[in-house]
Amino acid sequence: GENVEQHPSTLSVQEGDSAVIKCTYSDSASNYFPWYKQELGKGPQLIIDIRSNVGEKKDQRIAVTLNKTAKHFSLHITETQPEDSAVYFCAASKRSPGTASKLTFGTGTRLQVTL
């Protein structure tokens, strides 16, 4: 089955700096890659996702890049703010019409943005 590795496990950056979190996946058939942010006591909240027919996607300060050949994808957060502090999870899925398509999650990155 699919296996998703995520690095680093913890990341501390100063406010205003950029943060990069990297994930690799094992199943070349995976075609959908979401990123979730989890705050303390809350469920995972989708922040951005990318499909395998796209190499990069950006939404304001957040961007995701995908390299299908190398089977890795990355989350980039620019101009970090204290409210970006949370645990971030990458995930991978094999999407096809009419199927439920489970998510396989990475191990998570605890991001700490310091003042």
Added chain:
Amino acid sequence: EPEVTQTPSHQVTQMGQEVILRCVPISNHLYFYWYRQILGQKVEFLVSFYNNEISEKSEIFDDQFSVERPDGSNFTLKIRSTKLEDSAMYFCASRGQGKSGFSNQPQHFGDGTRLSIL
């Protein structure tokens, strides 16, 4: 914005007892999921449900577990004869169906039920 709601937020149960975790998915969603997260670990898939039947289940989802969508709005996870190792956060998620039937919608998660087995 519509959201997935889960009850209770915290459930404490004696080992060996049965528990039912409840979820109300987003109203027009068609795909339903349960995941669990043991403290400090990653989120793990348990089961998916579509068209009133289980679509896929993980190795974790053994005969101790069952799911049900009894009334078209609730989605429940039942754990029979709970064990200490069942202690975890349990997340429900749901997903809509995109245009032309293609599965291009994201999964939306509830805030979870913390299950503590004593």
